[in-house]
Amino acid sequence: MVRYQNITKNHPCGFKRQGSFLNAIGTLKKKLLFLNSIFPILSETFIFDQYQRLKSEGLEFEIISSHKPSDNEVHPHMKAMQNEVSYLCEARWGELLLSHWLFLISSPVVYFKALLRAFLLEEKLKTSIAHLTGALLLKRRYPELTWVHSHFTYGATAIAFWLKYISDTPYSITLHGADLTFDKVPDLALKMQNADKIVSISQFNLDYLNKYFPAVDLNCCQVIPLGVPAKLSVSPQTNQLQQPLEILSVGRLSIHKAQHLLIEACSLLQKNNIKFNCTIIGEGPERQALTQLIEQYSLAEHVQLVGAKFHHEVLASYANADVFVLSSITEGMPLVLMEAMQNGVLVIAPDIAGIPELLDAGKAGILVPVNDVQALSDAIEKAALDPSSTLTMQQHAIFHIQQHFDLDKNTRMFAAIFRSLFS
Numbered sequence: 001m002v003r004y005q006n007i008t009k010n011h012p013c014g015f016k017r018q019g020s021f022l023n024a025i026g027t028l029k030k031k032l033l034f035l036n037s038i039f040p041i042l043s044e045t046f047i048f049d050q051y052q053r054l055k056s057e058g059l060e061f062e063i064i065s066s067h068k069p070s071d072n073e074v075h076p077h078m079k080a081m082q083n084e085v086s087y088l089c090e091a092r093w094g095e096l097l098l099s100h101w102l103f104l105i106s107s108p109v110v111y112f113k114a115l116l117r118a119f120l121l122e123e124k125l126k127t128s129i130a131h132l133t134g135a136l137l138l139k140r141r142y143p144e145l146t147w148v149h150s151h152f153t154y155g156a157t158a159i160a161f162w163l164k165y166i167s168d169t170p171y172s173i174t175l176h177g178a179d180l181t182f183d184k185v186p187d188l189a190l191k192m193q194n195a196d197k198i199v200s201i202s203q204f205n206l207d208y209l210n211k212y213f214p215a216v217d218l219n220c221c222q223v224i225p226l227g228v229p230a231k232l233s234v235s236p237q238t239n240q241l242q243q244p245l246e247i248l249s250v251g252r253l254s255i256h257k258a259q260h261l262l263i264e265a266c267s268l269l270q271k272n273n274i275k276f277n278c279t280i281i282g283e284g285p286e287r288q289a290l291t292q293l294i295e296q297y298s299l300a301e302h303v304q305l306v307g308a309k310f311h312h313e314v315l316a317s318y319a320n321a322d323v324f325v326l327s328s329i330t331e332g333m334p335l336v337l338m339e340a341m342q343n344g345v346l347v348i349a350p351d352i353a354g355i356p357e358l359l360d361a362g363k364a365g366i367l368v369p370v371n372d373v374q375a376l377s378d379a380i381e382k383a384a385l386d387p388s389s390t391l392t393m394q395q396h397a398i399f400h401i402q403q404h405f406d407l408d409k410n411t412r413m414f415a416a417i418f419r420s421l422f423s
Contacts, residue, residue, distance in 0.1 A: 031144045032061040032418055035156040039065040039085060040078040043252050045311050046226050046335045047151055048078055053411035059418060062142075064088065066134060066155055075310050086141075088134050088159075099136040103166065110166055117165070123158065123186035131155060135162035145169055147421060152179040157191050164194060172197035172417070175205045177332025177353045178256055192216050197417060199224050201333045202354025224414050225354075227407035228338045236344040236394035237322060244275040245384040248321035248345070250314055250336040251328070253284030253305070260286070260293055261327040261373055267297040268377035274384050276302060278325075281317065283308040318343040323383045326350065329371055333358050338405050341365065341397035346390050348379045358405070364397035366390070 040048045051063065068087045104111045118128040138145065138159070148163055148171040150156040160171035173195050179185055192198065192213055198221040200206050206223060209216050247266075251257035259280055266278050280290075280303065287305060294303050309317070314336070318324070324340035326349040333354035340347050341358075347365035349355050359365035366383075368375040383390060 031142055031146050032059070032422075033138070033142065033145060033148045034061050034063050035138075035148050035150045035160055036063065036065045037152065037154050037156045038067040038069055039063065040075075040082055041069045041073045042075060042308060042310070043073075044151075045075070048081065049229075049407060050226075050411055050414065051081065053408060054415055057412060057415045059415045061418075062086065064138065066159070072308075088137060091137055095140075096133055096137060099133065099140045102140060103136050107166070114162070114166055121187050121190070127155075128158070131158040132162045132166075134159040135166055138163060139167050139169075147171070147418065149174070149418075152176055153185045153188055153191055154179060154183075157195075158187070161187075161191050161194055170196035172199060175200045175209075177201075177205070178330045180205055181208060181353065182256070182330035189213055189215065196220065197222070199414065199417070201225050202357050204354045204357065205332075222417070224410055225333060225357075225405055226335055226338070227405040227410040228335065228342050228401065229407050230402070231342055234342065234344045234398055236391050236398070237319075237346075244277050245380070246320055246322045247276055247278040247325055247380065248281070248317055248323070248340070249278070249325050249327070250281040250317070251326070251334075252282050253280075253286040253290060255286065256328060256330050257282070257284075258327050258329045258371070259290055261329075261371065261376060262325055263290060263293050263297065263299065263303055264373045265325075265327070265377040265380060266299055266303055268373065269381060269384075270297070270299065270302065272377075272381060274381055276380075276384065278303040279317070279321075280305050281307070281309050281314060315339065315343075318345050321345050322387070323348060323380060325376070325380065326355075327376060328352070331355055337365070338401055341394075342401045342405075344394055344398055346383055346387075346394050347397065348376065348383070360396065360400050364393060364400045366393070 063085045065085050066088050068089055074082060114132055118125060121128050148160045148169060150160050151174045157173055163169045164171055193215050200223050203223050206221050210218060249262055253259060269276055294300055318340055324345045324347045328350060331353045337347050337349055337358055350370040351367040352370045359367055366379045368379050
């Protein structure tokens, strides 16, 4: 991976000590932007929940999104917040050209340096120019801009990087999982080295940074997990031996979530005469392949792909589940696992990324090797044949979520970052 020098190097976290926005922040109207690639969408309800909590905490910010989701990707209760979102994709060509022209006139040297730098990046030139255009547009629309935050390391963070390049506007990132370890994001090192603050949902991500991106200053990094709303006391759910085991899995039908591994595990359960029903909630590009696999293993009576569901429907589904199974090959720290654990459902998940932290090193759920169908099947079979053996684990999971993954508490920690910057 090509490495570049940081844009600003005088401050340990990337700030300039002289002549920066920090020296002028007291004289400016503070403006915080939360920048997204696409918002709001059903598959990222955790971002919507975080923004809602931040607003209830009194934090003032505006939400920007590069792209607008289709209507079927937005839950009705998200509509009110969606109406507050500014979509860069809706900008007219005239405004985009004007943004280029005004910056060219005011800062010609920086403008041409930016164009030259676009040729040197790992990202495709056309995409880099689009990201630079987004940054120029935001600079024109928000001259009082003082900070930008983005979730994931994708296009939104690329725009944040360009904003810093052209105007020295600081930015922060929330690292999740696949955006760091799996997706081969262009210019990943550059984006992280120039971030003024990195928030990670897991300690795993910071350990990964330390190992593979040593130029990133860990003093500017902080672990703040995602979370779920606090819930009244819940009892662990147990399966009755005479009834089929109810297996639940929730996630986008994608190569990342690898539901084919769960289906193959179900075929082994069927061979061992284990009674079960498996419900897979989610939609995505792998639906056809997964449907064919279900037919191949003659599992149509036992495995159902029920499509995408609204969040309240997903929450209701935990009441009918005996075990929640995640078969992903790459992850962050999945919210669906938190929800299942909070509802007293036994969880089985791969031993990757932030999942061992979430499952308290196997004390709050069953960890299995990633991409291991036999191990996954064995864990489910054990839950079916001896459901009482995991009660202590399920009780600990409920407590673990209450103590460490409370949405309101973790959101207050997140909000404190920006309050400290603006104080």
